[in-house]
Amino acid sequence: MTTPPIRVLIADDQMMVRQGFTVLLNSEPDIEVVGQAVDGHDAIAQVSGLMPDVVLMDIRMPGLGGIEAARRITAPADSTVRVLVLTTFDLDEYVYEALRAGASGFLLKDASADELAHAVRVVAAGEALLSPNLTKRLIGEYSRVTRTSLRVPHKDRVGALTERETEVLSLIAQGLSNAEIAGQLVLAEQTVKTHVGRILYKLGLRDRTQAAVFAYETGLVRPSGRMA
Structure with missing residues (x-):
């Protein structure tokens, strides 16, 4: 077809x-x-x-x-x-x-x-x-301004996620694809896709872009790309 x-x-x-x-x-x-x-x-x-x-x-x-x-x-x-x-x-x-x-x-x-x-x-x-470095730099730059206005500790916002899901979310925010995340965490790509779906569902987010913005704005990931 x-x-x-x-x-x-x-x-x-x-x-x-x-x-x-x-x-x-x-x-x-x-x-x-x-x-x-x-x-x-x-x-x-x-x-x-x-x-x-x-x-x-x-x-x-x-x-x-x-x-x-x-x-x-x-x-x-x-x-x-x-x-x-x-x-x-x-x-x-x-x-x-x-x-x-x-x-x-x-x-x-x-x-x-x-x-x-x-x-x-x-x-x-x-x-x-989100793969290009320019996009990650832009998100990191402007999230520093908006993060202070949210006043929500990131632990409260991501508490519903498992430790593995939190790792996957941080890598999404760094612009990694599912295949790249799978390689870094030594997981099957399908497993990563499942984690991504659960992250979006638990946080009520639309897609990976919103997940990346969420990770920066809640302080889970610093503008440098490292986890807080």
Whole structure:
């Protein structure tokens, strides 16, 4: 049976960006661009009608920006749409806010065609685009600011996790894939997947991106990547 292509909606106020990404993604056999949106309001409206798997969302758009649009798109408990935010700057403070709003990762607008397609596939598969060091640095930088406002001891927040699940969570926050976590902890990859699922369920989190942000904000992992 043929697997249906990954359905993508591109939201960006620049027509050339939308059209360029459309051409690049439509050249991939397993990806189909089903729509283009000019701002956040347009993206939300099109998501309800087109039901894409992934939304490529620019952060800075007139009217409703990408952060609030991402929050509204991912807020429903039954939402399966993944948001991949686009940015021009790798250390844009708004990127961190987008991750907190429910985005599954971010991608620089000057990414290559291969990087773009890979990012879409990773996010569509339910993974977080957190491997690049830039992403980890950004999360660590801005979580130091937000962590103080939470005033919740990390032991209280992660108390429901087993010792092994806590180890897995800390490695997720460092950007490791399931295969890399399996190698480091000497576990089967399927076992790691099971741990990840239990972590998300116990903490009431949507995906690995939220798990990574949670780990930093609760102080479980320091910005350096080490466990507290």
